[in-house]
Amino acid sequence: MKRKLTCIECPIGCEIEVGLEDGKVVSLTGNGCPRGKIYAEAEVVCPKRVVTSTVRAENGEMIPVKTDKPVRKNAIFEVMKKINETTCKMPVALGDILVENICDDANLIVTGNF
16 A cells, blocks of 8 residues: 655645554655654654643633644544543643643643633
8 A cells, every 4th residue: 555645844844644554664765864754754653743632720811722742643532531531720831731741741731821
């Protein structure tokens, strides 16, 4: 099976074609640099995303949060469920960890000062 991707590692946006057999990369063309190869291999084998959302503080204010590392794309709904069940006490500061190890060794952190 072949998959076509647009690399997002830099502004060039190389069109990469990846050949897969049994879930393994067997060919890769179109990458302009080594970063594109790493990106494409990871994206077709186990895609990951940083999750951004908001958490309700005890005073009702909505606090912006994100995972500090990308998590598996197929675990995003599980992460969102945990985020929706989370509340926080004020004050919070940029980088404060609200939930340790929410998924794949990623923590849920605050993205501002409140």
